[in-house]
Amino acid sequence: MKRTATRYRNIALEVCAWLLGIIMMLPIYIMIVNSFKGRKEIFTNTFGLPDSWSFAFYAKAMEKMNFLTAFKNSLIVTAISICLIIIFAAMTSWMLVRMNNKLANLILLVFVATMLIPFQSVMIPLMQYMSSWDIPAIGFSMVNTHYGLIFMYIGFGLSMSVFLYHGFIKGVPVALEEAAMIEGCNKWQTFWKIVFPMLIPITMTVGILNLLWIWNDYLLPSLTLSSPTLRTIPLSTFFFFGEFTIQWNLAMAGLVVSIIPVIIFYLFAQKYIIKGVMAGAVK
Structure with a gap:
Protein backbone atom coordinates (compact mmCIF):
# COMPACT_ATOMS: atom_id res chain seq x y z
CA MET A 1 0.00 0.00 0.00
CA LYS A 2 2.77 2.39 0.97
CA ARG A 3 4.75 1.48 -2.17
CA THR A 4 1.72 2.17 -4.39
CA ALA A 5 1.15 5.57 -2.77
CA THR A 6 4.80 6.46 -3.31
CA ALA A 12 2.12 13.21 -9.97
CA LEU A 13 5.39 15.06 -9.31
CA GLU A 14 6.70 14.06 -12.73
CA VAL A 15 3.54 15.30 -14.44
CA CYS A 16 3.75 18.60 -12.54
CA ALA A 17 7.40 18.97 -13.54
CA TRP A 18 6.54 18.42 -17.22
CA LEU A 19 3.68 20.92 -17.05
CA LEU A 20 5.90 23.49 -15.36
CA GLY A 21 8.60 22.95 -17.99
CA ILE A 22 6.09 23.40 -20.82
CA ILE A 23 4.78 26.61 -19.27
CA MET A 24 8.29 28.00 -18.89
CA MET A 25 9.20 27.09 -22.48
CA LEU A 26 6.00 28.58 -23.94
CA PRO A 27 7.39 32.15 -24.35
CA ILE A 28 10.43 30.78 -26.19
CA TYR A 29 8.18 28.73 -28.48
CA ILE A 30 6.04 31.80 -29.23
CA MET A 31 9.13 33.88 -29.97
CA ILE A 32 10.62 31.32 -32.36
CA VAL A 33 7.48 30.46 -34.37
CA ASN A 34 6.42 34.11 -34.70
CA SER A 35 9.86 35.09 -35.98
CA PHE A 36 8.98 33.25 -39.24
CA LYS A 37 5.56 34.88 -39.69
CA GLY A 38 4.37 38.06 -41.33
CA ARG A 39 2.67 40.75 -39.26
CA LYS A 40 -0.82 39.65 -40.29
CA GLU A 41 -0.17 35.98 -39.53
CA ILE A 42 1.17 36.81 -36.07
CA PHE A 43 -2.17 38.28 -34.99
CA THR A 44 -4.36 35.68 -36.72
CA ASN A 45 -2.31 32.59 -35.76
CA THR A 46 -0.17 33.49 -32.77
CA PHE A 47 0.38 30.01 -31.34
CA GLY A 48 0.31 27.95 -34.54
CA LEU A 49 3.19 27.03 -36.81
CA PRO A 50 3.99 29.44 -39.69
CA ASP A 51 2.71 28.77 -43.20
CA SER A 52 6.27 28.92 -44.56
CA TRP A 53 9.66 28.66 -42.84
CA SER A 54 11.49 31.55 -44.47
CA PHE A 55 14.55 33.25 -43.02
CA ALA A 56 13.76 36.50 -44.85
CA PHE A 57 12.67 38.19 -41.64
CA TYR A 58 15.94 37.18 -39.97
CA ALA A 59 17.96 38.74 -42.77
CA LYS A 60 15.89 41.93 -42.63
CA ALA A 61 16.11 42.11 -38.84
CA MET A 62 19.89 41.64 -38.85
CA GLU A 63 20.26 44.34 -41.49
CA LYS A 64 18.11 46.81 -39.59
CA MET A 65 19.88 46.03 -36.31
CA ASN A 66 23.31 46.40 -37.93
CA PHE A 67 23.83 43.04 -36.28
CA SER A 74 28.27 43.27 -27.08
CA LEU A 75 31.08 40.73 -27.35
CA ILE A 76 33.77 43.28 -26.46
CA VAL A 77 31.87 44.75 -23.52
CA THR A 78 30.76 41.37 -22.16
CA ALA A 79 34.09 39.56 -22.54
CA ILE A 80 36.23 42.30 -21.02
CA SER A 81 33.76 42.95 -18.19
CA ILE A 82 33.53 39.26 -17.25
CA CYS A 83 37.31 38.74 -17.36
CA ALA A 104 37.77 41.43 6.29
CA ASN A 105 34.31 40.52 7.61
CA LEU A 106 33.27 44.19 7.44
CA ILE A 107 34.46 44.48 3.83
CA LEU A 108 32.56 41.32 2.91
CA LEU A 109 29.46 42.69 4.62
CA VAL A 110 29.71 45.87 2.55
CA PHE A 111 29.91 43.81 -0.66
CA VAL A 112 26.88 41.75 0.34
CA ALA A 113 24.92 44.85 1.42
CA THR A 114 25.41 46.52 -1.97
CA MET A 115 23.60 43.58 -3.59
CA LEU A 116 20.41 44.84 -1.93
CA ILE A 117 20.54 48.29 -3.56
CA PRO A 118 18.35 48.50 -6.72
CA PHE A 119 20.12 49.95 -9.74
CA GLN A 120 17.13 52.20 -10.47
CA SER A 121 17.72 54.06 -7.21
CA VAL A 122 21.27 55.07 -8.15
CA MET A 123 21.18 55.35 -11.94
CA ILE A 124 20.52 59.10 -12.12
CA ASP A 134 34.98 64.05 -18.81
CA ILE A 135 38.37 65.41 -19.89
CA PRO A 136 37.78 66.88 -23.39
CA ALA A 137 41.44 67.82 -23.84
CA ILE A 138 42.48 64.18 -24.13
CA GLY A 139 39.14 62.80 -25.33
CA PHE A 140 38.45 60.93 -22.09
CA SER A 141 34.82 60.32 -21.17
CA MET A 142 33.03 57.76 -19.02
CA VAL A 143 29.80 58.35 -20.94
CA ASN A 144 29.22 57.14 -24.52
CA THR A 145 32.33 54.94 -24.39
CA HIS A 146 32.78 51.22 -24.05
CA TYR A 147 35.42 51.53 -21.34
CA GLY A 148 33.08 53.68 -19.27
CA LEU A 149 30.33 51.06 -19.58
CA ILE A 150 32.80 48.28 -18.69
CA PHE A 151 33.94 50.22 -15.63
CA MET A 152 30.35 50.45 -14.37
CA TYR A 153 29.68 46.77 -15.09
CA ILE A 154 32.70 45.83 -12.99
CA GLY A 155 31.41 47.91 -10.10
CA PHE A 156 27.93 46.39 -10.20
CA GLY A 157 29.14 42.83 -10.83
CA LEU A 158 31.74 42.53 -8.08
CA SER A 159 29.32 42.19 -5.16
CA MET A 160 27.69 38.93 -6.18
CA SER A 161 30.95 37.56 -7.59
CA VAL A 162 32.89 38.21 -4.38
CA PHE A 163 30.09 36.59 -2.38
CA LEU A 164 30.21 33.42 -4.51
CA TYR A 165 34.00 33.20 -4.56
CA HIS A 166 34.24 33.81 -0.81
CA GLY A 167 32.19 30.73 0.04
CA PHE A 168 34.08 28.51 -2.39
CA ILE A 169 37.59 29.60 -1.36
CA LYS A 170 36.91 28.54 2.21
CA GLY A 171 37.25 24.96 0.99
CA VAL A 172 40.69 25.49 -0.59
CA PRO A 201 33.83 25.45 -11.08
CA ILE A 202 32.91 28.70 -9.31
CA THR A 203 34.68 30.73 -12.01
CA MET A 204 32.41 29.19 -14.64
CA THR A 205 29.41 29.91 -12.43
CA VAL A 206 30.42 33.55 -11.99
CA GLY A 207 31.11 33.82 -15.70
CA ILE A 208 27.74 32.47 -16.87
CA LEU A 209 25.74 34.49 -14.34
CA ASN A 210 27.46 37.72 -15.35
CA LEU A 211 27.18 36.79 -19.02
CA LEU A 212 23.40 36.41 -18.77
CA TRP A 213 23.15 39.76 -17.04
CA ILE A 214 25.57 41.84 -19.11
CA TRP A 215 24.69 40.40 -22.54
CA ASN A 216 20.96 40.99 -22.02
CA ASP A 217 21.21 44.29 -20.15
CA TYR A 218 19.36 47.19 -21.72
CA LEU A 219 19.01 49.85 -19.04
CA LEU A 220 22.67 50.70 -18.30
CA PRO A 221 23.79 50.79 -21.98
CA SER A 222 20.75 52.93 -22.83
CA LEU A 223 21.90 55.48 -20.24
CA THR A 224 25.57 55.31 -21.19
CA LEU A 225 25.75 54.83 -24.96
CA SER A 226 24.22 57.27 -27.42
CA SER A 227 26.34 56.76 -30.55
CA PRO A 228 24.79 54.24 -33.00
CA THR A 229 28.20 52.68 -33.68
CA LEU A 230 28.62 51.80 -29.99
CA ARG A 231 25.21 50.24 -29.34
CA THR A 232 24.95 46.69 -28.07
CA ILE A 233 22.44 44.05 -29.23
CA PRO A 234 19.69 44.92 -26.67
CA LEU A 235 19.85 48.55 -27.80
CA SER A 236 19.66 47.51 -31.46
CA THR A 237 16.52 45.41 -30.93
CA PHE A 238 14.77 48.52 -29.60
CA PHE A 239 14.57 49.85 -33.18
CA PHE A 240 11.67 47.47 -33.84
CA PHE A 241 9.50 49.11 -31.17
CA GLY A 242 8.26 52.38 -32.63
CA GLU A 243 6.05 55.04 -31.11
CA PHE A 244 2.96 54.06 -33.10
CA THR A 245 3.76 50.58 -34.42
CA ILE A 246 5.76 47.52 -33.45
CA GLN A 247 7.37 45.18 -35.97
CA LEU A 255 15.63 38.41 -30.13
CA VAL A 256 16.19 34.83 -31.33
CA VAL A 257 19.50 35.80 -32.93
CA SER A 258 20.59 37.69 -29.83
CA ILE A 259 20.03 34.81 -27.41
CA ILE A 260 21.78 32.14 -29.50
CA PRO A 261 25.33 32.98 -28.24
CA VAL A 262 24.14 32.84 -24.61
CA ILE A 263 22.44 29.47 -25.15
CA ILE A 264 25.57 28.01 -26.77
CA PHE A 265 27.78 29.21 -23.92
CA TYR A 266 25.31 27.93 -21.35
CA LEU A 267 25.19 24.46 -22.91
CA PHE A 268 28.95 24.15 -22.56
CA ALA A 269 29.10 25.58 -19.03
CA GLN A 270 25.88 24.35 -17.39
CA LYS A 271 27.53 21.46 -15.51
CA TYR A 272 29.67 23.93 -13.58
CA ILE A 273 26.86 26.22 -12.45
CA ILE A 274 25.06 24.06 -9.89
CA LYS A 275 28.36 22.45 -8.87
CA GLY A 276 29.95 25.81 -8.13
CA VAL A 277 26.96 27.34 -6.34
CA MET A 278 26.35 24.25 -4.18
CA ALA A 279 30.00 23.92 -3.25
CA GLY A 280 30.16 27.56 -2.22
CA ALA A 281 26.93 27.29 -0.23
CA VAL A 282 28.04 24.18 1.68
CA LYS A 283 31.50 25.50 2.47
Whole structure:
Protein backbone atom coordinates (compact mmCIF):
# COMPACT_ATOMS: atom_id res chain seq x y z
CA MET A 1 0.00 0.00 0.00
CA LYS A 2 2.77 2.39 0.97
CA ARG A 3 4.75 1.48 -2.17
CA THR A 4 1.72 2.17 -4.39
CA ALA A 5 1.15 5.57 -2.77
CA THR A 6 4.80 6.46 -3.31
CA ARG A 7 4.60 5.45 -6.98
CA TYR A 8 1.49 7.59 -7.56
CA ARG A 9 3.13 10.51 -5.80
CA ASN A 10 6.21 10.22 -8.02
CA ILE A 11 4.01 10.11 -11.13
CA ALA A 12 2.12 13.21 -9.97
CA LEU A 13 5.39 15.06 -9.31
CA GLU A 14 6.70 14.06 -12.73
CA VAL A 15 3.54 15.30 -14.44
CA CYS A 16 3.75 18.60 -12.54
CA ALA A 17 7.40 18.97 -13.54
CA TRP A 18 6.54 18.42 -17.22
CA LEU A 19 3.68 20.92 -17.05
CA LEU A 20 5.90 23.49 -15.36
CA GLY A 21 8.60 22.95 -17.99
CA ILE A 22 6.09 23.40 -20.82
CA ILE A 23 4.78 26.61 -19.27
CA MET A 24 8.29 28.00 -18.89
CA MET A 25 9.20 27.09 -22.48
CA LEU A 26 6.00 28.58 -23.94
CA PRO A 27 7.39 32.15 -24.35
CA ILE A 28 10.43 30.78 -26.19
CA TYR A 29 8.18 28.73 -28.48
CA ILE A 30 6.04 31.80 -29.23
CA MET A 31 9.13 33.88 -29.97
CA ILE A 32 10.62 31.32 -32.36
CA VAL A 33 7.48 30.46 -34.37
CA ASN A 34 6.42 34.11 -34.70
CA SER A 35 9.86 35.09 -35.98
CA PHE A 36 8.98 33.25 -39.24
CA LYS A 37 5.56 34.88 -39.69
CA GLY A 38 4.37 38.06 -41.33
CA ARG A 39 2.67 40.75 -39.26
CA LYS A 40 -0.82 39.65 -40.29
CA GLU A 41 -0.17 35.98 -39.53
CA ILE A 42 1.17 36.81 -36.07
CA PHE A 43 -2.17 38.28 -34.99
CA THR A 44 -4.36 35.68 -36.72
CA ASN A 45 -2.31 32.59 -35.76
CA THR A 46 -0.17 33.49 -32.77
CA PHE A 47 0.38 30.01 -31.34
CA GLY A 48 0.31 27.95 -34.54
CA LEU A 49 3.19 27.03 -36.81
CA PRO A 50 3.99 29.44 -39.69
CA ASP A 51 2.71 28.77 -43.20
CA SER A 52 6.27 28.92 -44.56
CA TRP A 53 9.66 28.66 -42.84
CA SER A 54 11.49 31.55 -44.47
CA PHE A 55 14.55 33.25 -43.02
CA ALA A 56 13.76 36.50 -44.85
CA PHE A 57 12.67 38.19 -41.64
CA TYR A 58 15.94 37.18 -39.97
CA ALA A 59 17.96 38.74 -42.77
CA LYS A 60 15.89 41.93 -42.63
CA ALA A 61 16.11 42.11 -38.84
CA MET A 62 19.89 41.64 -38.85
CA GLU A 63 20.26 44.34 -41.49
CA LYS A 64 18.11 46.81 -39.59
CA MET A 65 19.88 46.03 -36.31
CA ASN A 66 23.31 46.40 -37.93
CA PHE A 67 23.83 43.04 -36.28
CA LEU A 68 27.53 42.51 -36.90
CA THR A 69 28.46 45.85 -35.33
CA ALA A 70 26.07 45.34 -32.42
CA PHE A 71 27.34 41.77 -31.90
CA LYS A 72 30.95 42.97 -31.88
CA ASN A 73 30.13 45.70 -29.35
CA SER A 74 28.27 43.27 -27.08
CA LEU A 75 31.08 40.73 -27.35
CA ILE A 76 33.77 43.28 -26.46
CA VAL A 77 31.87 44.75 -23.52
CA THR A 78 30.76 41.37 -22.16
CA ALA A 79 34.09 39.56 -22.54
CA ILE A 80 36.23 42.30 -21.02
CA SER A 81 33.76 42.95 -18.19
CA ILE A 82 33.53 39.26 -17.25
CA CYS A 83 37.31 38.74 -17.36
CA LEU A 84 37.98 41.73 -15.12
CA ILE A 85 35.15 40.83 -12.73
CA ILE A 86 36.56 37.31 -12.37
CA ILE A 87 40.11 38.55 -11.76
CA PHE A 88 39.19 41.23 -9.22
CA ALA A 89 36.55 39.15 -7.43
CA ALA A 90 38.77 36.06 -7.11
CA MET A 91 41.73 38.00 -5.74
CA THR A 92 39.56 40.06 -3.39
CA SER A 93 37.75 37.01 -2.03
CA TRP A 94 41.02 35.11 -1.51
CA MET A 95 42.49 37.91 0.56
CA LEU A 96 39.30 38.33 2.60
CA VAL A 97 39.17 34.61 3.39
CA ARG A 98 42.84 34.40 4.34
CA MET A 99 42.78 37.59 6.44
CA ASN A 100 39.78 36.31 8.41
CA ASN A 101 39.56 39.26 10.82
CA LYS A 102 36.98 41.90 11.67
CA LEU A 103 38.10 44.21 8.87
CA ALA A 104 37.77 41.43 6.29
CA ASN A 105 34.31 40.52 7.61
CA LEU A 106 33.27 44.19 7.44
CA ILE A 107 34.46 44.48 3.83
CA LEU A 108 32.56 41.32 2.91
CA LEU A 109 29.46 42.69 4.62
CA VAL A 110 29.71 45.87 2.55
CA PHE A 111 29.91 43.81 -0.66
CA VAL A 112 26.88 41.75 0.34
CA ALA A 113 24.92 44.85 1.42
CA THR A 114 25.41 46.52 -1.97
CA MET A 115 23.60 43.58 -3.59
CA LEU A 116 20.41 44.84 -1.93
CA ILE A 117 20.54 48.29 -3.56
CA PRO A 118 18.35 48.50 -6.72
CA PHE A 119 20.12 49.95 -9.74
CA GLN A 120 17.13 52.20 -10.47
CA SER A 121 17.72 54.06 -7.21
CA VAL A 122 21.27 55.07 -8.15
CA MET A 123 21.18 55.35 -11.94
CA ILE A 124 20.52 59.10 -12.12
CA PRO A 125 23.20 60.11 -9.54
CA LEU A 126 25.57 57.61 -11.19
CA MET A 127 25.23 59.15 -14.65
CA GLN A 128 25.59 62.67 -13.23
CA TYR A 129 28.75 61.63 -11.42
CA MET A 130 30.22 59.78 -14.40
CA SER A 131 29.54 62.78 -16.65
CA SER A 132 31.73 64.91 -14.39
CA TRP A 133 34.76 62.73 -15.23
CA ASP A 134 34.98 64.05 -18.81
CA ILE A 135 38.37 65.41 -19.89
CA PRO A 136 37.78 66.88 -23.39
CA ALA A 137 41.44 67.82 -23.84
CA ILE A 138 42.48 64.18 -24.13
CA GLY A 139 39.14 62.80 -25.33
CA PHE A 140 38.45 60.93 -22.09
CA SER A 141 34.82 60.32 -21.17
CA MET A 142 33.03 57.76 -19.02
CA VAL A 143 29.80 58.35 -20.94
CA ASN A 144 29.22 57.14 -24.52
CA THR A 145 32.33 54.94 -24.39
CA HIS A 146 32.78 51.22 -24.05
CA TYR A 147 35.42 51.53 -21.34
CA GLY A 148 33.08 53.68 -19.27
CA LEU A 149 30.33 51.06 -19.58
CA ILE A 150 32.80 48.28 -18.69
CA PHE A 151 33.94 50.22 -15.63
CA MET A 152 30.35 50.45 -14.37
CA TYR A 153 29.68 46.77 -15.09
CA ILE A 154 32.70 45.83 -12.99
CA GLY A 155 31.41 47.91 -10.10
CA PHE A 156 27.93 46.39 -10.20
CA GLY A 157 29.14 42.83 -10.83
CA LEU A 158 31.74 42.53 -8.08
CA SER A 159 29.32 42.19 -5.16
CA MET A 160 27.69 38.93 -6.18
CA SER A 161 30.95 37.56 -7.59
CA VAL A 162 32.89 38.21 -4.38
CA PHE A 163 30.09 36.59 -2.38
CA LEU A 164 30.21 33.42 -4.51
CA TYR A 165 34.00 33.20 -4.56
CA HIS A 166 34.24 33.81 -0.81
CA GLY A 167 32.19 30.73 0.04
CA PHE A 168 34.08 28.51 -2.39
CA ILE A 169 37.59 29.60 -1.36
CA LYS A 170 36.91 28.54 2.21
CA GLY A 171 37.25 24.96 0.99
CA VAL A 172 40.69 25.49 -0.59
CA PRO A 173 43.32 23.92 1.71
CA VAL A 174 45.71 26.43 3.22
CA ALA A 175 48.39 23.74 3.34
CA LEU A 176 48.74 23.88 -0.46
CA GLU A 177 49.47 27.60 -0.33
CA GLU A 178 51.96 27.17 2.51
CA ALA A 179 53.75 24.42 0.58
CA ALA A 180 53.96 26.67 -2.49
CA MET A 181 55.43 29.51 -0.46
CA ILE A 182 57.98 27.14 1.10
CA GLU A 183 59.02 26.21 -2.45
CA GLY A 184 59.67 29.89 -3.17
CA CYS A 185 56.39 31.20 -4.62
CA ASN A 186 55.30 34.70 -3.70
CA LYS A 187 51.64 35.61 -3.12
CA TRP A 188 51.03 36.46 -6.77
CA GLN A 189 52.46 33.14 -7.98
CA THR A 190 50.66 31.21 -5.23
CA PHE A 191 47.31 32.63 -6.24
CA TRP A 192 47.63 32.09 -9.99
CA LYS A 193 49.45 28.74 -9.96
CA ILE A 194 47.85 27.07 -6.92
CA VAL A 195 44.60 28.75 -5.88
CA PHE A 196 43.00 29.97 -9.10
CA PRO A 197 43.17 26.61 -10.97
CA MET A 198 41.13 25.13 -8.10
CA LEU A 199 38.42 27.76 -8.61
CA ILE A 200 37.37 26.62 -12.10
CA PRO A 201 33.83 25.45 -11.08
CA ILE A 202 32.91 28.70 -9.31
CA THR A 203 34.68 30.73 -12.01
CA MET A 204 32.41 29.19 -14.64
CA THR A 205 29.41 29.91 -12.43
CA VAL A 206 30.42 33.55 -11.99
CA GLY A 207 31.11 33.82 -15.70
CA ILE A 208 27.74 32.47 -16.87
CA LEU A 209 25.74 34.49 -14.34
CA ASN A 210 27.46 37.72 -15.35
CA LEU A 211 27.18 36.79 -19.02
CA LEU A 212 23.40 36.41 -18.77
CA TRP A 213 23.15 39.76 -17.04
CA ILE A 214 25.57 41.84 -19.11
CA TRP A 215 24.69 40.40 -22.54
CA ASN A 216 20.96 40.99 -22.02
CA ASP A 217 21.21 44.29 -20.15
CA TYR A 218 19.36 47.19 -21.72
CA LEU A 219 19.01 49.85 -19.04
CA LEU A 220 22.67 50.70 -18.30
CA PRO A 221 23.79 50.79 -21.98
CA SER A 222 20.75 52.93 -22.83
CA LEU A 223 21.90 55.48 -20.24
CA THR A 224 25.57 55.31 -21.19
CA LEU A 225 25.75 54.83 -24.96
CA SER A 226 24.22 57.27 -27.42
CA SER A 227 26.34 56.76 -30.55
CA PRO A 228 24.79 54.24 -33.00
CA THR A 229 28.20 52.68 -33.68
CA LEU A 230 28.62 51.80 -29.99
CA ARG A 231 25.21 50.24 -29.34
CA THR A 232 24.95 46.69 -28.07
CA ILE A 233 22.44 44.05 -29.23
CA PRO A 234 19.69 44.92 -26.67
CA LEU A 235 19.85 48.55 -27.80
CA SER A 236 19.66 47.51 -31.46
CA THR A 237 16.52 45.41 -30.93
CA PHE A 238 14.77 48.52 -29.60
CA PHE A 239 14.57 49.85 -33.18
CA PHE A 240 11.67 47.47 -33.84
CA PHE A 241 9.50 49.11 -31.17
CA GLY A 242 8.26 52.38 -32.63
CA GLU A 243 6.05 55.04 -31.11
CA PHE A 244 2.96 54.06 -33.10
CA THR A 245 3.76 50.58 -34.42
CA ILE A 246 5.76 47.52 -33.45
CA GLN A 247 7.37 45.18 -35.97
CA TRP A 248 6.77 42.03 -33.97
CA ASN A 249 8.12 39.58 -36.55
CA LEU A 250 11.42 41.44 -36.90
CA ALA A 251 11.64 41.93 -33.15
CA MET A 252 11.16 38.20 -32.55
CA ALA A 253 13.79 37.35 -35.16
CA GLY A 254 16.23 39.82 -33.60
CA LEU A 255 15.63 38.41 -30.13
CA VAL A 256 16.19 34.83 -31.33
CA VAL A 257 19.50 35.80 -32.93
CA SER A 258 20.59 37.69 -29.83
CA ILE A 259 20.03 34.81 -27.41
CA ILE A 260 21.78 32.14 -29.50
CA PRO A 261 25.33 32.98 -28.24
CA VAL A 262 24.14 32.84 -24.61
CA ILE A 263 22.44 29.47 -25.15
CA ILE A 264 25.57 28.01 -26.77
CA PHE A 265 27.78 29.21 -23.92
CA TYR A 266 25.31 27.93 -21.35
CA LEU A 267 25.19 24.46 -22.91
CA PHE A 268 28.95 24.15 -22.56
CA ALA A 269 29.10 25.58 -19.03
CA GLN A 270 25.88 24.35 -17.39
CA LYS A 271 27.53 21.46 -15.51
CA TYR A 272 29.67 23.93 -13.58
CA ILE A 273 26.86 26.22 -12.45
CA ILE A 274 25.06 24.06 -9.89
CA LYS A 275 28.36 22.45 -8.87
CA GLY A 276 29.95 25.81 -8.13
CA VAL A 277 26.96 27.34 -6.34
CA MET A 278 26.35 24.25 -4.18
CA ALA A 279 30.00 23.92 -3.25
CA GLY A 280 30.16 27.56 -2.22
CA ALA A 281 26.93 27.29 -0.23
CA VAL A 282 28.04 24.18 1.68
CA LYS A 283 31.50 25.50 2.47
